[in-house]
Amino acid sequence: MVHIPDDADFNSFQEQCESPEGWQCQYNKGGVTVWSHEQDNSKAVKKLKMRIICKDVPAEVLYDVLHDTSYRKKWDTNMIDTYDIGRLTVNADVGYYSWKCPSPLKNRDFVTLRSWLPLGNDYMIINYSVKHPKHPPRRDFVRAVSLQTGYLIKANGDNSCILYYLTQVDPKGSLPKWVVNKVSQFVAPKAMKKIYKAGIKYPEWKRKHDPHFKPWVYPEQNTLPTVNLEDLAIQRADELENIDESGVSEERTHISDDEDGLNKES
Structure with a gap:
């Protein structure tokens, strides 16, 4: 059943981000660390966790960056489209996001229920x-x-923060093993660095683009239509068509500097 995340959900998420238990380090270089978490069931979708220290970027600025869909179009080069569908509460909404996967893999999209919580x-x-x-x-x-x-x-001090990104995503496709490896070794670290750079440039950009418009901070600015929780259902992976891309060879696939294509948004 669909529910809006509560304190227990947020506490559980924070604990997973900060706890080292069960996580194996996959990458640690240039200020970025990537871990994976093996699941008990061999067929279960693996969890990935990343961390980067963002010097010269206050926490509240990075929070704005991750909410601001207008700015995302400037820095998220693998995004195809994103938009808010409607609001559920003052700190929860439903949105759409689609992103480019490196050719010849098919592009992916999501509809998600998103919730946010400022804690001091x-x-x-x-x-x-x-x-x-x-x-x-x-x-x-x-x-x-x-x-x-x-x-x-x-x-992390007055003008610095630590960003954790944790994801457990079923890409709905039998992806080749090399794609999964490339995500943790190449795609994920580069995506984290891209968010960091976006944080450094955001204050100057925002000064020129609706500087006072932040509906994620000021709910009264939110003009989205209301979505009824009863109209939503959990999206289960086994209800969707499975695409077999396991035969795609690494030689045929090019991941360029602008194709962080298997990373996705919150």
């Missing part, structure tokens, strides 16, 4: 996939499933 100087944004009657799977995308994805931003 720290912030969390978490999401999971839902079904919305007016936004069914599209023929030109593979509908992927976020079991749990989110960000934890922890203040």
